Amino acid sequence: QLIWDRATHMKVVIFCGGQGTRLREETEFKPKPMVEIGTRPILWHILKHYSYYGHREFVLALGYRGHAIREYFLNYEPMNSDFTVTIGRDTTVAQHQRHSDEEWAVTLVETGLTTTKAGRLAQVRRYVGSDPFMLTYGDAVADVDLNALLAFHKRHGKLVTFTGVRPRSRFASVEVDGDCVVKSWKEKEQQREYISGGYFVCEAAVFDYLDPAVEFEEGPMERLAAEGQVVMFPHDGCWECMDTYRDYERLNALWRSHEAAWALWDPSAQGASL
Numbered sequence: 400q401l402i403w404d405r406a407t408h409m410k411v412v413i414f415c416g417g418q419g420t421r422l423r424e425e426t427e428f429k430p431k432p433m434v435e436i437g438t439r440p441i442l443w444h445i446l447k448h449y450s451y452y453g454h455r456e457f458v459l460a461l462g463y464r465g466h467a468i469r470e471y472f473l474n475y476e477p478m479n480s481d482f483t484v485t486i487g488r489d490t491t492v493a494q495h496q497r498h499s500d501e502e503w504a505v506t507l508v509e510t511g512l513t514t515t516k517a518g519r520l521a522q523v524r525r526y527v528g529s530d531p532f533m534l535t536y537g538d539a540v541a542d543v544d545l546n547a548l549l550a551f552h553k554r555h556g557k558l559v560t561f562t563g564v565r566p567r568s569r570f571a572s573v574e575v576d577g578d579c580v581v582k583s584w585k586e587k588e589q590q591r592e593y594i595s596g597g598y599f600v601c602e603a604a605v606f607d608y609l610d611p612a613v614e615f616e617e618g619p620m621e622r623l624a625a626e627g628q629v630v631m632f633p634h635d636g637c638w639e640c641m642d643t644y645r646d647y648e649r650l651n652a653l654w655r656s657h658e659a660a661w662a663l664w665d666p667s668a669q670g671a672s673l
Contacts, residue, residue: 416462432537452545460519518611535597540661552600558628564596564638
């Protein structure tokens with residue numbers, strides 16, 4: 400059981416404002432971070448991952464249907480506990496059990512419906528302060544070793560470390576000879592190239608690079624990279640993004656079959672590999 404060390408934990412900023420247009424079957428009436436894996440929102444899975452490593456203070460940058468995320472946390476205790484309501488002149492509510500999630504400190508910040516991610520990050524600056532912080536997206540889960548990530552960041556001494564992942568291809572790849580005879584067929588293999596999977600570690604100086612007119616991954620990250628201030632932490636383990644309805648079905652199938660390798664806090668939900 401990991402314990403929250405207030406002297407060493409880092410604040411975690413999570414982008415929760417996107418509209419999730421490619422997952423419209425689920426996001427028509429709720430934001431993508433509230434789409435469920437099993438019976439819990441994907442956002443809950445992300446918070447459980449960070450808190451497993453002792454990072455329990457979160458700043459959520461809200462946008463599209465942010466009220467749903469506000470309502471979820473405002474009603475978190477009664478919706479996740481047994482309780483007795485005594486009804487009468489003085490109505491009382493008695494909660495019957497406590498749980499480790501109560502150590503979460505969640506700050507919810509309204510950052511606008513169409514704001515860029517750079518703009519959203521700029522607006523949460525006052526809640527982050529001048530210390531280094533972690534940053535990720537509200538629609539992807541992984542089994543990233545956050546201790547190793549943080550050590551990697553400190554060792555390289557750059558302003559930004561991001562986690563590089565190699566997702567599975569959505570399609571089969573084929574190799575043919577000169578007569579177009581297929582020499583090999585590989586179905587949905589892991590891609591060779593790394594992409595950004597989120598799970599950033601950032602120094603506070605990153606705020607000075609933000610341009611709310613462009614996305615975080617464009618202007619700010621391009622400028623930081625040009626100055627040699629970005630390093631990639633390679634991760635070849637589990638990384639799954641909930642981008643489409645097919646992704647939603649896959650993540651839920653993995654959870655039901657106890658092959659959710661990202662669920663480090665719950666050994667019964669994990670499989671050998673994804």
